[in-house]
Amino acid sequence: MTRPSAASDTSESDAPDRFEAGPDATSDQTGPGLGPAADDLDGERRGPTVPLPSGQAKHRAPTGEDSRFEQVLETLRKQVLDLEFADGLDGAEEGRALKADVLAQLSDYVLPRVRRPDIPLLIAVAGSTGAGKSTLVNSLVGEQVTTTGVRRPTTNSPVLACNPADVDWFSEASFIPSLPRVRQQGLAMPGKDGMLVLAATEAMPQGVALLDTPDVDSAVSAHHEFAAKFLDAADLWVFVTTSGRYADARVWEFLQVARDRDTSMAVVLSRVPRRGRRRLLDHFGAMLEANGLGHAARFAIPETDQIRGERFTSNVADHIREYLADVAGEAEQRDRVSRRTFIGVIDSFRTRVPELARQVERQIETGHALGAVVDDAYSDAQERIDASLGDGSLLRGSLLARWQEVTAGGDLAKSMRPRGKRSRKGRSEQAERGRRVGALEDAVRDSLEALVVSAAERAAERVEQRWRKVPGGDALVEKALANPGGMDLARQMRQEIGEWQREIAELTAADGATKRSVARFVSFDHDVVALVMIIDLLGYEQTRSGGGAHAAESSGPSPQRLLKGLFGAQSLRSIGGSARENLRRRVLGLLAYERVPFDTALSGADIPSDDSAVQLYQATYNLEIAR
Structure with a gap:
């Protein structure tokens, strides 16, 4: 993927219609909203919202009363949890990655929402190194809840901002139980690597949480997995990348995950220079369309030095704040966003679980082949002995x-x-x-x-x-x-x-x-x-x-x-x-x-049992029946 040359285009007024651009860094006026408006449920014309596919409104996210659906999901989760893969054998690396992916989304996103459909809407702000995610989060909240800086990667411990009434829901008992966390006291302070910081603030409306995640392209590989874990648990992604990094492969790996799961998403292109602005936005928009992400709400933030107290001092982020306020302003609209993401995740299991089963089958087939080698070798030994004896x-x-x-x-x-x-x-x-x-x-x-x-x-x-x-x-x-x-x-x-x-x-x-x-x-x-x-x-x-x-x-x-x-x-x-x-x-x-040492090595290699792949295929079928 390549970026267009920005040398010849200097007109800021030529912003493409598919983007809603923020004001110039030197302007005190809100820039015109150029993104397409969407009809709200009551028919009023409102700000840009995430469009839903045709016919989506007739579906609903399953509630805690849908015991059959929850039972099917629990069975699937247990089957995935019990899977083991033999180190180094075909399918091990891919199988473990798929297992962790499916298990995390079942445990941290799907099942919590089936059990409690009234949980807060979680908006995850993710993206590239140096894209200004933390500054954007502070600006959206209206006060400093996360720390920014010149060190990269800056966000070594994610910060979740929510209303004090919602903070208990994000405790270990309900939200990603395996993740340690600390409650923020007073001014935003970073936690330790791998620890979630809970920032309770009255500036956040009740029923909505905003999460500042690690960089998806961080030099620290553990941050990639950390970011993916939070994105798996989120209802809405606000993906931020820069005009200098938007074509990076790592960015598109995450965006394509959102596409494949039909996740509700907004995309923010930050640090957009005045010179070549329109060509950059055109090229980025074309890349979104080509990668099946044309439905995503899009925003642009210009290059600016108007930052004070780790927030934008001007109204640079107002257009994004208005969008999120529109998305999360009413329970019905929040449900609309979460419903789309929820159903997209459930739909994705139609391919993700069978793909996991195929990796299991690869391991089983390899185990059978290795076992057949032992059987054949010692069977031939017995035959040679029998022949020589007679x-x-x-x-x-x-x-x-x-x-x-x-x-x-x-x-x-x-x-x-x-x-x-x-x-x-x-x-x-x-x-x-x-x-x-x-x-x-x-x-x-x-x-x-x-x-x-x-x-x-x-x-x-x-x-x-x-x-x-x-x-x-x-x-x-x-x-x-x-x-x-x-x-x-x-x-x-x-x-x-x-x-x-x-x-x-x-x-x-x-x-x-x-x-x-x-x-x-x-x-x-x-x-x-x-x-x-x-x-x-x-x-x-x-x-x-x-x-x-x-x-x-x-x-x-x-x-x-x-x-x-x-x-x-x-x-x-x-x-x-x-x-x-x-x-x-x-x-x-x-x-x-x-032959016992070979049999023992094989039986202790954590190769999945012969019926485990069949059980996964059956679980996929049961999920389709129960939805």
Whole structure:
């Protein structure tokens, strides 16, 4: 946006008709009112007022008796209040801003007016740095209620001027409860940053309050939010900007908010120089029209040094004072202004609440995507483990060598003997046999441990890599890594394998498994037989039948043939099925524990619940039905 050149136009009398201009700084006469007059409700021609859209007069602001409407609004407010957003994830920044915006307007503007429709009309004077808002407020009130100065930003604590009869309504119990405030005593004095100063004065008519707000383009970012909070709670905006700053982007951001909410508003262009006056006003007026703000009442204040006691000494602000007196002079007219703003705010929820719901949906979708990454990674880990447990791929290296030692040494046959017959093996032979069987047992545990630990580590790496590619995912990864769960997976896996082997030994000793005739006449070492069954479960036969070199080179009887001889095919299938499912359940439990840090990081990320977006859409529908 650009400003016109003011070099060639010096005629003050050429003020555009769309503005009501104040007098020159050197004049003692009230300048002509050039703004369009509006019909008042009684049909008399009065000063300029905020025009209402066609058909607006038939609506009314809901009263405190409209319990259904208030209940719907309260439900909406609670749903918005309960929303949480996960830091850094898609929709978080936008969602929090929309949440704060909707919540503030519900809590500070809409609900108070539903509960008490007779509350004072709040006029907020807002605008650019150095625009003279505080001077204008003092001039409108007729006495000093707020402090001006050369320091920028000047208004570090907003001042609210009202009649003493109204001051209690603006206490913490009724007006923006979260905001601290102090009551002004005597001469206007600034409060602390972030504190509202209440200035009770008989100069203000009862039923009307005037608020001097922080600069909307302040160098202090907190002032922007502060200004927005008060504008959200106001019935009428008097927006003041200067001839040097009216095209600034920050000015138009606030003006467009008023446009989108159909807020009752007047616009004041201050510090207008005599030279180029008409071109400035033309350009500003064209910008208002182009941005959908042609309905706003418009005023101009010339450059002037006629200021004393932080007020204008001449009648510079009379035209604005008359406008406000006209707007706020009668209860019916005040209701007309507040009604327009109120209905505009309610109408704006048709788009603002669904937009908030869309940001919630973005967070939910991101949460689902992150959760799916964890599910897929650990599901793939389980599938890899299941495949490796049955295809014989573990029967190589150390495990294969230990199995070959056991079979070559005849340890399987020697572990069996006729019942009632004592073993005549010497101690050294028994020790050697025990060493070979123990080595096989260790090799089984090492192979299974390595398989599960490797699969779990690959799953964790996959989750970490995928999460880090998502905006905000780095923080979730760091949170997960900072809380690993405290379990030593390798150690726990060895413990699980030992318990699993003992359970297999118990299965082979069960009555149903030993009723076969051969088992009635032969006793055997159940721990050794459990190892044989583990070798069979790990896919010895699949590798052998498939031509696998490692398993095919093993000597001795095949595990399956030996086991069938002891238990029979049916019992063997039953024992094998139970043992296989037992191991799978243990591995699933370990993988589930390994994913806990990721699940915990995700569940603690304040991602909205799946039904929260639906509830917001439903609340929007309920609001339309109840209005």
